[in-house]
Amino acid sequence: MARRTTKAKARDNGQEFLDTLRELGKEKGIDEEVLFEAIEAALISAYKRNFSSAQNVRVTLSRETGHYHVYAIKTVVEDTEDDITEISLAQARTIRPEYEVGDVIEIEVTPANFGRIAAQTAKQVVVQRIREAERGIIYEEFQSRESDILTGLVQRVENRNVFIDLGKTEAVLTPAEQIPTEVYEHGDRIKAYIVEVKKTNKGPQIVVSRTHPGLLKRLFELEVPEIQEGIVEIKSVAREPGNRSKIAVWSKDESVDPVGSCVGHRGMRVQAIVDELGSEKIDIVKWSEDPAKFIANALSPAKVVSVAVNEEEKVSRVVVPDYQLSLAIGKEGQNARLAAKLTSWKIDIKSESQAAEEQLDENMNEVEVESDESFTAEGE
16 A cells, blocks of 8 residues: 655645634634634744744635645845845746835745644644633623522632632632621532622633622522512612621512512521521511601511601601610611611601600601511521
């Protein structure tokens, strides 16, 4: 059997290279023309680095055979002063008689031993482009999931930053986004809220949070079918992460109890959320379009006697029984503070005896209010 010629081997190698390139492009979702152009640009750099750093060259990579050619680009001049970038008119006309001064011509200068360098360069370019494409796919995937929840495993903790393994990539939980009472250990499975997805030279950086109010909102949306179906709506959320939260819910169907839907049978729905948040207490209250009613509900578990509101300034005064004052205000003012965040109203709380001694602002209309039923969930 006759040996194959060098040209036949080169043809086979070239075709094999093209097939591999196209297959990789298809598999990774990269346009093959993008790969060809990137390889040509890289081969120019490789040629200049290894053979002629000053020469202006063009490299072509055949889309049919996979073969490459290097061409030196030179300007036709009467008398050359720079052999690297110029060619004399007399010499140019030995190539083609029609050439004139000022014409730009290309002369093939493909080195005989350029094959190994070309193959190595092409491989590096393909690997780099694939890496970039994969990073782009991951970025698009997570960028579209901003304001959603992800689940991952704690991979490591460095300088108080917690890195969460997501399989294809990792997310970072910075100290500011961590629940103060939580300790994160390697291998812990946790849920986190996607705050931001950034593009970086090393790939997408996914910033997540365990403290964002959106985490509580999304947990309820995932846990409560009535919210998923649009029957029950979360109107507002207020959190002091790791300690206590309040969530205001409303139902467009009068036959559906929004608070009860969120609590679930024997409190199972809300308990799953409490457990996920490290035993953070959660007050579930009913939202109302009546500001006085909503403010009274927001102060749960305290019972309210009356609420006076100034709608223009969004200021209210709440009166509670004397024995309920400390409960309404909460430890270090927490209950009142969360109620104010939940309603977006400034709330001044007075006991009945205090209110009796003070005169009500004439811009406020005081009404007696009976709070709707609420529910407070806490860790077992």
